[in-house]
Amino acid sequence: MGDGVMPKETIYDLVGTFDVQVGWQPTPTGSVQLGIETHDGRSIAEHLTGDGETPANFTGLWGTLDREGINRLIRTLRRARDSAFGRDE
Structure with a gap:
């Protein structure tokens, strides 16, 4: 997560290798970062390479979303959840 982005929530992956992290900075700067990190x-x-000698040692990747991007992500996740598990009542 980028420096100074707080608070932060982690959604732990129960079957795979990567956890999802969400961090945000309240307005006036107003930023949200979404990332994956190895646990x-x-x-x-x-x-990615299976090579323990790879010089890149970063354990996560992050992107910054604006309000429109976050709203689209929420809609997409709801659609994916409902398709995979059925709608919540």
């Missing part, structure tokens, strides 16, 4: 301490590059 086993290995680097992203090592997971």
Whole structure:
């Protein structure tokens, strides 16, 4: 997560390798970051290449979303959830 982005929530992956993190900075700067991070301490590059000698040692990747992007993501996640598990009552 970028420096100074608080608070932060982590959604732990129960079956895979990556956890999802969401961090935000309240207005007036108003930013939201969404990222994935390995929970086993290995680097992203090592997971992708299988090579423990890869010099890249970062364990996560993050992107910054604006309000429109967040709203689209929420709609997409709801649609995916409902398709995968059925609608919540």
